[in-house]
Amino acid sequence: MFNRLIKTHGRHRLVEGWPLVFTILVVVSILVGTVVEFAPIFLVQGQVEPTPGVEPWTPLELAGRDLYIREGCNNCHSQMVRPFRQELERYGPYSRAGETVYETPFLWGSKRTGPDLARVGGKYPHLWHVRHMEDPRSTSPNSIMPPYDWMLANELDLSNLPDKLNALRGLGIPYTDAQIANAEEDARAQAAEIAADVSQQGGPEQLQSREIIAMVAYLQSLTVPEGVAAEVAATEAGGDTP
Numbered sequence: 001m002f003n004r005l006i007k008t009h010g011r012h013r014l015v016e017g018w019p020l021v022f023t024i025l026v027v028v029s030i031l032v033g034t035v036v037e038f039a040p041i042f043l044v045q046g047q048v049e050p051t052p053g054v055e056p057w058t059p060l061e062l063a064g065r066d067l068y069i070r071e072g073c074n075n076c077h078s079q080m081v082r083p084f085r086q087e088l089e090r091y092g093p094y095s096r097a098g099e100t101v102y103e104t105p106f107l108w109g110s111k112r113t114g115p116d117l118a119r120v121g122g123k124y125p126h127l128w129h130v131r132h133m134e135d136p137r138s139t140s141p142n143s144i145m146p147p148y149d150w151m152l153a154n155e156l157d158l159s160n161l162p163d164k165l166n167a168l169r170g171l172g173i174p175y176t177d178a179q180i181a182n183a184e185e186d187a188r189a190q191a192a193e194i195a196a197d198v199s200q201q202g203g204p205e206q207l208q209s210r211e212i213i214a215m216v217a218y219l220q221s222l223t224v225p226e227g228v229a230a231e232v233a234a235t236e237a238g239g240d241t242p
């Protein structure tokens with residue numbers, strides 16, 4: 001009977017006539033495709049080298065980054081400079097893969113209601129960010145960014161930092177035992193420095209225990225890593241376009 005069927009309709013038609021067998025064959029072929037697609041990604045992952053100068057976040061920057069995610073800043077701001085002339089002119093060197101090896105989750109984004117922030121670190125003094133977060137229109141007339149003034153009032157919670165660092169280490173970020181044990185102390189020291197700068201620049205006093213300081217620390221950490229700066233300098237010396 002099979003022979004007759006194959007003769008008149010071909011093997012394919014025969015298999016199609018068996019829904020269960022056909023389903024299993026389809027699933028198997030999808031699985032093979034999946035493995036072929038995924039396997040190289042997992043194998044390659046360990047081979048992306050961190051760009052020289054890129055370090056895991058300090059505990060305070062990490063706290064700021066979590067606030068950035070909590071407040072949904074990434075809904076309006078990307079953190080990836082694309083390799084196009086207009087982006088290079090506006091933001092600086094384009095983003096390299098090795099710059100984000102320690103980012104979990106990454107915040108590259110594609111929505112730009114506001115400008116890209118991948119290179120915003122060092123662009124403004126700390127106080128500018130405090131004022132801008134409190135009321136964006138005080139520094140950027142006509143800005144449509146909403147104010148985040150509660151960050152100047154909210155107490156910064158640092159108690160869970162050791163746990164966060166530890167969890168990130170579990171995901172492959174190379175935090176040391178000492179960094180984890182001293183996370184809270186380390187964050188307080190960095191916060192005190194930034195808060196001192198803010199008041200020295202004529203801003204509000206005593207912000208060291210407020211959320212805004214962690215946010216400023218994080219934003220100021222978004223700089224061009226030395227590895228990228230060196231690459232750009234070398235290309236420019238060669239007379240090539242960036």
Ligand code: HEC
Nearest residue numbers: 071072073076113114115120136140143144145146148219
């Ligand atoms: C509704 C969209 C929107 C959201 C949400 C938003 N921003 Fe903005 N942001 C803007 C716009 C538009 C500008 C440009 C005007 C200005 O400077 O305020 C801007 C500018 C900025 C700048 C200055 C960038 C530069 O290069 O001058 C920083 C820093 C910034 N935002 C940080 C944040 C942070 C941190 C958050 C979350 C707490 C946030 N933004 C949330 C729209 C947004």
